[in-house]
Amino acid sequence: MKTLELIEKVSSSNLSQQETATIFQDIFLGKVSDQKIEDFLINLTEKGETSDELTGAVLAMRSLSVKVNVKNQNNLVDCCGTGGLGKSMMNVSTSAAFVAAAAKVKVAKHGNRTATGKSGSADLLEAANLNLNLTSDQVAKCIEEIGIGFIFAQNFHPGMKYVMPARKRIANKTIFNLLGPLTNPASAKRQSLGVYDSKWILPVAETLKNLGAHKALVFHSNDGLDEISSADKTLVAELNNGNISEYEIDPKAFDVYQNNLEDLQINSPSDSLKLVQATFRNDDFLSGKNITALNSAAVIYVSGQTDNFSQAFEIAMNVLESGKAQKKLDELISFSRKFDEST
Secondary structure (H helix, E strand, O other): OOHHHHHHHOOOOOOOHHHHHHHHHHHHOOOOOHHHHHHHHHHHHHHOOOHHHHHHHHHHHHHOOOOOOOOOOOOOEEEEEOOOOOOOEOOHHHHHHHHHHHOOOOEEEEEOOOOOOOOOHHHHHHHOOOOOOOOHHHHHHHHHHHOEEEEEHHHHOHHHHHOHHHHHHHOOOOOHHHHHHHOOOOOOOEEEEEOOOHHHHHHHHHHHHHOOOOEEEEEEEOOOOOOOOOOOOEEEEEEEOOEEEEEEEOHHHHOOOOOOOHHHEOOOHHHHHHHHHHHHHOOOOHHHHHHHHHHHHHHHHHHOOOOOHHHHHHHHHHHHHHOHHHHHHHHHHHHHHHHHHOO
């Protein structure tokens, strides 16, 4: 069946993994018109995406991405959220990435500029003076030598330029809100991933299973975050060796419960950077420390460093109290800037 026929099919029935991959490959190669892309995305969203469709789209996007070839991928982790919440909070998954890296977890942090909030991970790290425009080899070197590298999504997924006009016109969430976190160019097989709606927890976990992930946590909190919340319980699906289990993480069990997260609200990337730095300095900014510890624990846990989430939480707290996370951020910024000097 040709691509245009498959695009028509989605308005009335589900697509197979291969059919979806065929459509997305042609989209990313610029072979589908702008209007057809818009119609397809709207129809797919209205029908509701299946895990097979998600898997097919991810495989197509991964196949055409610029690859980051890290020498040892065994315990490589990505941590990110889908965004799309319409909330503007400190970049928690980014702060968690540096805490985990300071705990000797190898992190391939995949991220982008914000689409709906005030600061995406790329906006935050740019405000911190990180060099975003690294080649794939340079990012791999950051991961291998510093223990963490930032993969700026727009530089590694060239086919996305064909999708952006339609996405901007649609203005609502589409499958692309889910694809970003699933398409890490370093092929990390371990992942901590927050989703914008609890309905996606299990389908995304199933998609990661389809893609051959070794271990992953997929979550959404009861107070509406694509993070593990310190103000409410968080629903989690854990993928481990091909098996998926579901449970809740309760901040009260870790003695970090808070009534609200109002002091994590931001209006700009510089606001987010100030809160991240306050968290890393361990200067009694409990809101930042608590939520970062919970989300860092998730990254440490899926890395395989420990099989116990509570122990992972203790490791994260120790890093935050030591100041090592700020040192790790400074180290990556300095290392990334060396590539500027050599060009």
